Amino acid sequence: MTQSVLSNHLKIKTMINSYSDSFTKAELKVANVVNERTEEILYFSVTELAEAASVADATVLRFCRKIRFKGYQDFKLALAQDLSAQKQFNVEETGADDYISHFFQNIHYTIEECKNLITKEVLDEAIAIISEAKSLYFFGVGTSGITALDAKSRLMRIGKRADAISDPHFQSMLAATLTEKDVVIGLSVSGSTKDIIDSLTFAKNNGAKIIAITNYAKSPITKIADLVLLTSGKELPLEGGSIFAKMSQLFIIDLICIGLGIQDEEKTKRMKEKTAKAVINKIL
Template identity: 60%
Template structure:
């Protein structure tokens, strides 16, 4: 069993080593991958880790419980905390000189990289398929919670301005009730960076059972949300549990929304232009 330097310095690495002899062979395969690739595992979905370790997802979840953690997200949080402590020690030893400039450059680069990563993941055929599906939709619903909920609200605003009947539902209970009322002519766009947001996925299941078409916007190509989706758009800007709500991930989501909205507007240029004018006039009196 290999143990990289980062893992050996971490509390979680020591914990895994202490439990290693009592794990099953399949669970030991998961443990070895974590110890060897801890920094990569931080950004793996449960499906990704299962694939790399060549085990089932249930084995990964069982491994997490065996080492005293409630589930996969708590496991990733433990990794994030450990790596954050290690990186903090490294940064503490660096010179304070040029820190403000490096901070600005780092944030700017992360944001740019998220857009570039989204472009590299883009599948034009999938994008065209989603646009065609949205054009035929009776209604377009955006489901998301937390930061993805804020993106859903922004998406609703964008789509309404172009005259597309849409709504954003960010409360899990309302999501479930809304999902139950949908049918074959409706489309639900589920937003989740992790692809594992339980509330959103539960609501999407209900929508799918009632015949609605499901579109997923997520970072992870292999995650629970993509298994439900009819079509998937991948966004850049990965985030760890300690980076929830990161600007880069949100901008990547908004970039995808802009692609969809602009694509729809191009397909119905005259209608979209007239609706943009109508919606603008509807709020013109509300601006000094």
């Protein structure tokens, strides 16, 4: 058991070593970063790994394909599986920790880190853009699509109309109809979700303002966005839908709602009362 776990952990590095003679000088730089900073790589976007290795994004993709992976995300998934196997080995050797306390500490750390990433000037600018928007849309797919629906609900309760679009086809069609008076908030933990990038690009080309909520300052979504709000709670490839990443997104959305509410406290209070009364009879 122990031997198989350790062998699995060494799989990626073994593959890298076996192909090392065929690497170009640039690809070898990527290999060195992966070997030296293995756990960090799990939280790197393509661009961040490329910068760490002082190479182009395309070099990272060639490196992944050379060691028989379809792309960067496929490579990171395999790397996560290797490290997960190693962690399982450590648990078998040392015993499981108090997972309740560990989970709580992670929640506390996530919110604290998210708070430290926020720049009030940028947040205020985002709130001003949203406040002036003729139409406001949240774009997200997968679990970020669920967060988009939550954001729509929270804004509705304070009297701010917004829509949440999680289907990539509808996102693209809607994006084609937007103007400079509209605002799209793109939600993507990785900042490199292809469907979101494509939809936001359409919206941007039609003049819409783009606000990105993402974990990665250097990712494709930030190149499109007019404004970036950074989140914490980074998730591993094996942890899609991580509650820490979702909490971080919701933390930012709540701050936006609070900021909007402060602009007109009387209206916000009135709308909260009206929306509460509208659903009170539905509670048994």
